Amino acid sequence: MSSAIEHFSRRLRFETDVSDVRSLLAAGTPGVVVVDSRGDEAWRQGRIPGAVHLPTAEIAERAVSVVPAGSAVVTYCWGPGCNGATRAALEFAKLGFDVKEMIGGYEYWVREGFAVWDENGEWSRPADGLTAPAGTACGC
Structure with a gap:
């Protein structure tokens, strides 16, 4: 039992999901910096409002000049089939930042509507019924 508690506690310590990140941003939670770790072309294709663009390969060199010291960093990349956000989170952890990976990435942000x-500005798609609840909250 204690192994399971440790495992799931660690996951929650280092992972977050798109709904939780959206709530943090909507609340204007101070000290949270959302980092898009994708390349330039992907950034231009679309990004989370308020995110900072810092490709993984540039984190070691530029993070301290882009992300204020003491910030809680949330990294994201394309989606569950990509480990770019994991690599980006590792780079931030090496620099001593408090960091979480946003599971689901950009894909699930978009799929949840x-x-x-x-x-061209702000846009959204209707929520995908396979990834987002019919109402306003999943109840989990």
């Missing part, structure tokens, strides 16, 4: 930004 949340707003994104690109060069």
